Amino acid sequence: MSTEKTFSFRNRWFTVSVGVLAGIALLAALVGFVWLPKAHARATMASLWEAICSAAGAPAPFQGAGLPAEQQRFPTSVIVNAGMMDLNGGGSVGKGATLAMACTMCHGARGTSPAGTPHLAGQPASSTYKQLRDFASGHRPSAIMRPLVMELSDQDMRDLAAYYASLERERIADIAPSAHETPRLVRNGDPMRSIGACSSCHSPHALRPATPVLEGISETYLRDQLHAFRDGRRANDINRQMRNAVRNLSDAEIAALAKYYAAR
Structure with a gap:
């Protein structure tokens, strides 16, 4: 009877098994974290690290390739993270309320619009701020919004975002809450x-x-x-x-x- 330990690198079969499993794990990692992200439609990864971060769901810098020419010219500069609104002291609700007077025609006096424009009341400040920045940069094209936000400073956008985030969302009177099951x-x-x-x-x-x-x-x-x-x-x-x-x-x-x- 053999006295050789089963789990020992002196055991040829154990060594081969470990090598095969390590090879499979490495191949799976390369396919999942490198090849698949780079083979995606947005195949503009500049580095191995960017491909791995993208596969893991980490935010990456905007890449313009494959987008319309107008959007390629104006990449977003917004860095989205939990502290994005803390820069420069955040936003002033009072100043934002003054700036918002120019927005009432489309977005309502209290940030709730009866028209087809989106409600801004109660929206997270980071969401409103990012969209304003994207409109201003041209990364989100809009013939209506871009001229309106082009003259706003970064602090103006933060103030507007803080103001709308402070408002309570109001329900439009003629829209009843849905009783249907969640899709x-x-x-x-x-x-x-x-x-x-x-x-x-x-x-x-x-x-x-x-x-x-x-x-x-x-x-x-x-x-x-x-x-x-x-x-x-x-x-x-x-x-x-x-x-x-x-x-x-x-x-x-x-x-x-x-x-x-x-x-x-």
Whole structure:
């Protein structure tokens, strides 16, 4: 009977098994963290480290390749993290209220719009600030918004964001709360189609920095923005998060999601 230990590198079979498992683990890591991110539609990773960070979900600098020429010329400079609104002392609610007087025609006197424009009341300050910066830089194209925000300073944008975040969201009178069951895509997504759950980012308990609140926003606006992300006409989402989330959605699913959130 052999006295050689089973778990010993002197055991040829043990050594071979460890080598095979290590090789499989290394191959899986290379495929998952390097090849797949670089083979993605946004194959503009400049380095191995950027590919690994992207696969792990870490925010990366905006890459303009593959986007419309206008957006390539104006990459976003917003760095999204939990402390992004703490720079320069944050924002002043009082100054923001004064600046917001120019926004009332479209967004309502208290940040709640009866038209097809998004509600700003109660939105996280980081979300409003990022969108203002993206409008001003041209990374989120808008013939209406860009001229209005071009003259705003960075502090003005922080003040506006702080003001709207301080407001309580009001429900539009003619929109009744939805009594329907939460759609599966909101609760669980569809892993077989690489669709994440909407609630993983947009629920009140999981709201990430610069992620907007969707409840109560115009159905038409939500539907249009989901289509814009899916079709690539809007591309100011970090690491293509929204474009990846909606690229496999059908028109009917987009309509259902917009209807659900608008009635919340």
